[in-house]
Amino acid sequence: MSDRAMEILLGNLLRLGVILAGLVVLLGGILELRHHGGDIVHYSVFQAEPWPLRSVGSVWQGVLEGRPYAFIQLGLLLLIFTPILRVALSALLFARQRDGVFTLVTLLVLSILLYSLSH
Amino acid sequence: MSEFELTSLLFLGSLLAGLVGALTGLGGGVLLVPLLVLGFKVDLHYALGASLISVIATSSGAASAYVREGYSNLRIGMFLEIATTLGALLGAYLVGILPKNWVAAIFGVVLLYSAYQSFQDRHKESRPNPRPSDPLAVRLKMESSYPTPQGPKAYKVHNVLGGLGLMGVAGMLSGLLGIGSGAVKVLAMDRVMGLPYKVSTTTSNFMIGVTAAASAGIYLSRGYIDPALTMPVMLGVLLGSLTGARILTQAAPARLRLLFVAVIALLGIQMVYQGLRGGV
Numbered sequence: 445m446s447d448r449a450m451e452i453l454l455g456n457l458l459r460l461g462v463i464l465a466g467l468v469v470l471l472g473g474i475l476e477l478r479h480h481g482g483d484i485v486h487y488s489v490f491q492a493e494p495w496p497l498r499s500v501g502s503v504w505q506g507v508l509e510g511r512p513y514a515f516i517q518l519g520l521l522l523l524i525f526t527p528i529l530r531v532a533l534s535a536l537l538f539a540r541q542r543d544g545v546f547t548l549v550t551l552l553v554l555s556i557l558l559y560s561l562s563h
Numbered sequence: 564m565s566e567f568e569l570t571s572l573l574f575l576g577s578l579l580a581g582l583v584g585a586l587t588g589l590g591g592g593v594l595l596v597p598l599l600v601l602g603f604k605v606d607l608h609y610a611l612g613a614s615l616i617s618v619i620a621t622s623s624g625a626a627s628a629y630v631r632e633g634y635s636n637l638r639i640g641m642f643l644e645i646a647t648t649l650g651a652l653l654g655a656y657l658v659g660i661l662p663k664n665w666v667a668a669i670f671g672v673v674l675l676y677s678a679y680q681s682f683q684d685r686h687k688e689s690r691p692n693p694r695p696s697d698p699l700a701v702r703l704k705m706e707s708s709y710p711t712p713q714g715p716k717a718y719k720v721h722n723v724l725g726g727l728g729l730m731g732v733a734g735m736l737s738g739l740l741g742i743g744s745g746a747v748k749v750l751a752m753d754r755v756m757g758l759p760y761k762v763s764t765t766t767s768n769f770m771i772g773v774t775a776a777a778s779a780g781i782y783l784s785r786g787y788i789d790p791a792l793t794m795p796v797m798l799g800v801l802l803g804s805l806t807g808a809r810i811l812t813q814a815a816p817a818r819l820r821l822l823f824v825a826v827i828a829l830l831g832i833q834m835v836y837q838g839l840r841g842g843v
Binding site for chain 1: 564565566567569570603604605606607608609616619620622623624626627628629630631633635637638641642644645648649651652655703707772773775776777778779780783784785786787788789790791792793794795797798801
């Protein structure tokens with residue numbers, strides 16, 4: 445596979461990721477505003493988000509219960525995963541090109557990324 | 564303010580932030596943080612959470628076009644990401660060890676100086692560096708070409724290790740301060756590695772999403788990411804960045820440079836101000 449073909453594949457992956465994430469966030473936003481659009485909101489004092497919005501497992505639980513905030517959070521998670529998937533796919537494509545140096549470089553980036561995500 | 568009004572206003576502001584972010588390679592955070600904090604009186608924690616999401620949205624949205632069209636240099640981006648991700652880890656570790664305020668203030672002054680220098684050299688594109696590429700760049704197959712109105716144009720790659728070192732600094736600053744890594748990335752590729760301006764900004768744009776994603780786990784688990792606030796920001800920035808990616812193709816590099824100068828000067832002032840005030 446040429447670098448050019450690789451660029452097109454990675455570009456498509458990024459596009460798919462942002463469109464999917466955008467649609468899920470939009471769906472959550474519409475659900476939320478339909479019910480609470482008139483509520484008064486303020487963000488001048490920081491209170492950490494409630495626990496159900498702070499981890500992957502509990503966000504998924506909220507989605508199954510049909511909560512609008514959980515849908516938005518799921519879309520944001522999809523957005524966060526998009527560049528990570530991009531790095532993972534690059535590693536795979538460099539390996540198929542039999543480019544040892546860049547397969548190694550990409551795997552190194554992927555492991556640093558996964559390490560910092562889990563800390 | 565009602566949630567509907569806030570959503571609509573934030574959406575419009577974020578459109579602009581995404582547009583500028585995609586055109587400069589800096590991500591949307593530079594405009595978004597002051598807009599949220601000063602314009603909407605949003606607490607800095609929520610603003611940083613929304614800004615982080617906006618960086619990933621600008622990066623992936625615009626990069627989907629830049630990578631397909633052949634502006635971003637994949638090999639350069641991937642190679643330099645080693646330094647930015649490691650630097651980000653180091654930066655997060657240095658929180659509490661290095662005085663953040665001083666780092667912010669010094670970074671701000673450096674940015675103001677770079678803005679001045681970039682302004683002086685804004686027509687540099689017309690006389691490219693004639694030296695041959697760095698041998699390391701040749702071995703790593705980094706030389707490439709990018710689209711111009713006159714067809715694809717080949718370019719050389721200089722000082723790979725210098726660029727790599729500065730990328731480490733960029734990553735460290737983003738881990739420590741949570742903002743501003745795009746500016747150093749563009750400067751490293753543009754000024755140290757001598758890449759064409761559009762290649763520098765689009766490759767930076769391609770990279771900032773990965774640096775930001777590395778910190779996303781921490782932001783999420785600390786509860787900085789508010790769904791109602793981030794929803795219009797993410798959607799607005801995404802649309803803005805996709806529009807920006809279309810404009811970049813047509814835009815003259817000198818004009819893009821001028822926009823970049825204005826935005827990093829703004830970021831420099833922000834950093835000096837936050838550093839002096841102690842609000843990072």
